[in-house]
Amino acid sequence: MAMAAALSLVSCSSSVPMCGGYSEPRRLSDQDRQFFESNYRGEIALKPRRVATQVVAGLNYAFTCKAENGDKYQVVIYEPLPGQGNPEVSSVTKL
16 A cells, blocks of 8 residues: 555656646636636636646636736636535635
C-alpha cells in the first residue's frame, strides 16, 4: 500500500499539473459555458472567459470571469460525484 502511494507521488512531475492542483486555464467549451450558466446565480452579472479544473471528491471548476464594468472575478463551482448532490458555487472572488 505504501509503495503504491509512493509511486503515485513519484509520477507527479513539473511537466504535468501538480497533484491535487488545478489544470492550466483553458478556453471554454460549449459544455463549460452551459455548466456555468446553469449553476451561477450571483448578484453580479458575469461572463466566463476561461476555466481550470481540479479533481477532488468530484470536480472543482474555477472560472475566470469578467463583469460588465470590466472587473475580473473567479467563480469556483463544485460538482460532486454522481449521486452525491447537485453542483454548487463554492466561492466568488474579485481578482
